[in-house]
Amino acid sequence: MSDLFDSPIDAPAERPPVHRPLAARMRPQVLEDIAGQDHILGEGKLLRRAIEADRISSIILYGPPGCGKTSLAEVIASVTQRAFDRSSGVLSNVAGLRKSLEAARQRRTVSRRETILFIDEIHRFNKAQQDVLLPYVEEGAVTLIGATTHNPFFFINNPLVSRSQIFQLDPLGSDAVRTLLQRALIRPEGLAHLTIQMEEAALDHLAAVCEGDARRALNALEIAALTTEPDAAGRIHITRAVTEESIQKKAVLYDHDEDGHYDTISAFIKSVRGSDPHAALYWLAKMVYAGEDPRFIARRLVILASEDIGNADPRGLTVAVSTLHAVDFIGMPEARIALAQATTYLATAPKSNAAYLGIEAALADIKNGRTLPVPKPLRSTGSQRGAQALGHVGYQYAHDYEGHFVDQEYLPTDKVYYRPASQGYEEVIRKRMAYWDQRRQAARAAPSPAPRAPVNHESKTDGHGQG
Numbered sequence: 001m002s003d004l005f006d007s008p009i010d011a012p013a014e015r016p017p018v019h020r021p022l023a024a025r026m027r028p029q030v031l032e033d034i035a036g037q038d039h040i041l042g043e044g045k046l047l048r049r050a051i052e053a054d055r056i057s058s059i060i061l062y063g064p065p066g067c068g069k070t071s072l073a074e075v076i077a078s079v080t081q082r083a084f085d086r087s088s089g090v091l092s093n094v095a096g097l098r099k100s101l102e103a104a105r106q107r108r109t110v111s112r113r114e115t116i117l118f119i120d121e122i123h124r125f126n127k128a129q130q131d132v133l134l135p136y137v138e139e140g141a142v143t144l145i146g147a148t149t150h151n152p153f154f155f156i157n158n159p160l161v162s163r164s165q166i167f168q169l170d171p172l173g174s175d176a177v178r179t180l181l182q183r184a185l186i187r188p189e190g191l192a193h194l195t196i197q198m199e200e201a202a203l204d205h206l207a208a209v210c211e212g213d214a215r216r217a218l219n220a221l222e223i224a225a226l227t228t229e230p231d232a233a234g235r236i237h238i239t240r241a242v243t244e245e246s247i248q249k250k251a252v253l254y255d256h257d258e259d260g261h262y263d264t265i266s267a268f269i270k271s272v273r274g275s276d277p278h279a280a281l282y283w284l285a286k287m288v289y290a291g292e293d294p295r296f297i298a299r300r301l302v303i304l305a306s307e308d309i310g311n312a313d314p315r316g317l318t319v320a321v322s323t324l325h326a327v328d329f330i331g332m333p334e335a336r337i338a339l340a341q342a343t344t345y346l347a348t349a350p351k352s353n354a355a356y357l358g359i360e361a362a363l364a365d366i367k368n369g370r371t372l373p374v375p376k377p378l379r380s381t382g383s384q385r386g387a388q389a390l391g392h393v394g395y396q397y398a399h400d401y402e403g404h405f406v407d408q409e410y411l412p413t414d415k416v417y418y419r420p421a422s423q424g425y426e427e428v429i430r431k432r433m434a435y436w437d438q439r440r441q442a443a444r445a446a447p448s449p450a451p452r453a454p455v456n457h458e459s460k461t462d463g464h465g466q467g
Contacts, residue, residue: 022222023215025189026180027071029078033183034068035214036176040167041072047167054080058137058144060122060152060161063169064260066213069147072169073118076145083107083115085142089124097132105141115142122146123155130157137163171212178207180214181221191225198238205243220247261292268343269300273308277347284336284343294335298324301342312352312424319345350424358418365415375409405436407443 028034031041031051040047050056056076061069077084085100104115117133119125137144137160144164146152152161172180181203184190202224210217221238224246230236268283287297298320305320323342327335377394396406420426420433 021219022184022190023218026184026187026218028068028075031075031079034072034075035179036172037068037072037169039170051076051079056080056143058142058164060144060146060148060156060164060166061169062148062150062152062166064149064171064212066210066215066217067169067171068214069169070118070120073116073145073147077116077118080114080116082143083113085115085117087117087119089119089121089129092119092125092129094129094132097129101132101136101142105136108141116145117142118145118147120147121149123148123150123152127157130160134159134163172214173212174204174207177210177212177214177217178203181206181217184218184221191222194225194236195230195234196225196236196238199240201240202238202243205240206247209247216247260290264290265292265297265300268297269304272301272304272343272347273351275347275351277344280343280347281340284339288332288336288339294327294332294339295324297339298327298342301339301346305346307356308351308353309346309349310352310355310426311429312350312421312426314425316346316349350426352421352423352426354418354420354426362417372412375412377408378410403439405439407440 031048034041039045042048047059061072063069074084076082083104085104087097087100100117104117107113107115117136122130133142133144134157136142144160146156146160146164148155152166185196185198186192206217206220210220220243224238224242225236227246228236228238228242264283264286268280268287271279271283284297288294302317302320302324305316309316319342323338326338330338377396394408396408398404398406400406418433420430422430
């Protein structure tokens with residue numbers, strides 16, 4: 001018996017294969033044709049077992065462009081013999097989505113056939129569109145396969161994520177891309193109708209520069225094959241020079257508002273923090289090549305100079321701030337040189353996060369505990385008469401004492417917030433603080449020291465400019 005609900009969905013009209021792009025013609029038909037992704041599709045892996053047993057549940061495939069998300073969804077539909085309905089987060093609206101979902105529900109009721117609803121770029125659905133999916137996914141009317149280049153935990157509703165399994169696909173390795181290119185050269189649906197002789201160096205080049213994007217590699221191969229004049233014998237010679245022309249500038253995986261952006265700046269900062277100037281320069285170069293805003297990079301270096309280097313090398317902040325000004329002053333492409341200088345300086349500087357840890361600890365105490373009162377001697381005097389009346393007296397001016405140091409209460413607690421590391425200049429600071437601690441202990445065990453003759457008492461001012 002024919003399925004009334006299959007015609008518009010399961011058998012979409014397609015143009016003859018010869019008119020389809022090579023990347024579309026070479027889509028895998030079976031699991032064995034999927035290159036790479038062995039971490040989720042290898043023998044015995046959960047996803048492979050679920051597909052082969054036709055026990056697949058709703059999933060979200062997360063990975064960069066050209067890694068095989070759409071191909072995997074189509075193979076799943078083929079292997080499991082389920083109806084396959086395709087939608088797009090760019091083109092679909094709520095009305096169209098409801099129509100597809102209701103058709104799937106009726107198919108399940110009338111013909112007992114399950115439906116896979118594949119939504120490409122599902123992260124582009126707004127909240128209302130994603131909410132429409134929930135009841136259908138929950139009741140099993142459709143098996144959702146969402147594909148996204150964005151982290152689903154940030155860009156897809158929590159209820160939808162909780163009802164789906166997340167599988168992350170990796171960029172294809174060069175060996176996997178090479179396999180796909182070789183397959184395209186010999187298969188009938190590929191370029192077997194042409195007599196192509198391709199240099200190994202040309203294969204290697206395409207596999208390396210496509211950034212793990214199989215679609216990009218296959219498109220470049222097709223352009224190379226169709227634009228190269230055959231020789232007298234009808235053979236098409238594809239050299240490395242030809243592939244360099246066909247793929248033009250290398251496209252790095254770096255979307256300015258997506259994961260490539262955040263992952264790369266994260267790797268950059270962590271490499272500088274980890275004192276690896278070689279890695280830091282590589283990630284800097286990737287950002288520069290991709291056209292990242294150099295001021296964004298410079299601002300992150302300013303933050304890092306205080307957070308991760310601090311007083312271990314106080315010059316680090318000066319270098320970073322100077323670099324920020326230099327970037328604004330000279331612009332790109334020359335600003336890359338200043339960024340490289342700052343990057344290598346900060347990467348090779350001694351590291352300490354003591355200042356960062358200190359302010360975080362103090363903020364946590366203020367947030368979670370009782371706010372401590374300012375000791376009376378430290379409070380604003382306003383006027384000598386007002387200070388006497390309020391008891392705001394007793395402040396000891398440090399410069400009046402030996403070594404410009406005097407023991408008095410600056411905070412009504414013994415809590416230690418700043419613990420300088422034994423790195424760079426902080427080693428000097430650590431020893432100085434230890435010396436002051438010794439002076440405090442000695443002062444508390446002995447009579448109060450007499451102040452030296454003041455040089456200029458008018459300089460002993462508080463926040464209001466009054467002593």
